[in-house]
Amino acid sequence: MQDPSALYRFETDTTIDPASARASVLLVALGGFIDAGRTQQVLTDHLLGSHDHTVLASFDIDQLLDYRGRRPMMTFDRDRYTSYADPSLLLYRMLDKDGHPFLLLSGAEPDYQWERVIEAITGLISILGVELTVSVHGIPMAVPHTRPIGLTAHATNPRLITDHEAVFGAVQVPGSLSSLLELRLGESGRDALGFAVHVPHYLAQAEFADAALAGLAAVAGATGLNLGSDDLAAAAGLNRAEINREIAGSDEVATVVEALERQYDTFMQGRERPSLLATEISELPSADEIGAELEAFLKDVTTDVSRDATEDGTGTSGPTGPDDQPST
Incomplete structure (x- = not known):
């Protein structure tokens, strides 16, 4: 060198x-x-x-x-470079x-x-x-x-x-x-x-x-x-x-910007509360967070099923004692 x-x-x-x-x-x-x-x-x-x-x-x-x-x-002015x-x-x-x-x-x-x-x-x-x-x-x-x-x-x-x-x-x-x-x-x-x-x-x-x-x-x-x-x-x-002003004058560009805003807001919401739908590897929740979210989901499902069963007159959604065991 x-x-x-x-x-x-x-x-x-x-x-x-x-x-x-x-x-x-x-x-x-x-x-x-x-x-x-x-x-x-x-x-x-x-x-x-x-x-x-x-x-x-x-x-x-x-x-x-x-x-x-x-x-x-370079600048050319009439008959010469200046x-x-x-x-x-x-x-x-x-x-x-x-x-x-x-x-x-x-x-x-x-x-x-x-x-x-x-x-x-x-x-x-x-x-x-x-x-x-x-x-x-x-x-x-x-x-x-x-x-x-x-x-x-x-x-x-x-x-x-x-x-x-x-x-x-x-x-x-x-x-x-x-x-x-x-x-x-x-x-x-x-x-x-x-x-x-x-x-x-x-x-x-x-x-x-x-x-x-x-x-x-x-x-x-x-x-x-x-x-x-x-x-x-x-x-x-x-x-x-x-x-x-430029974007306001173009519906096409305005649509692109609005779509990017929705995407950005969704991404930031995901960062604040990681979920099972996280799209970035770095944003995936931990095993404990996955377990807690699954537990909350199953609890919600159980509550909804119990409520539906009560409303249609069938009582509870599952067996509650020995006499309630289903026959084989």
């Missing part, structure tokens, strides 16, 4: 000395194969737009990007609302040299004293936007996500650099965690700011950073109102 540190350089025009730019938290926002509801993008834009920051280091994107696979946009949206991969040093520093790695996900890039990021983590690496993105789920937003938490150590219940079992998914980074950090004994925010599948290709708001809250809770959610909450409210 070529020298990983040759992939990046510290900015010489920054007022911050890399030696004194230490921060305990690194947020990684490199896109990936999916970001439903533009969750990560909206969250990243919010952080850069509402927190003091400076570029600490930049990666040599020319070595890492497949330009023909995802061509950068601008080029050059891709970048930048490491920002930021301050939260209380003045505490943290780092944000944001930009185009590399197409090439993943392992070398991860070695470079790991080197930066060591140099800058990072203790926790965090990522957030959106995944499409069969959930309605009118109910509380869920998320799937994952981490290199279970102690980092003790407050979160597992949603999935073992599944195979396409890889991303952020996911591989988390895996490699875990293999080296470092702490890393991520949140996959559940975005309604009918909003997967649109902007769903509520998902970014949920992701921001999850990051703040995991890191203790004061990330200031007021602006994002206001934007989410406007976004939600626009979504509701």
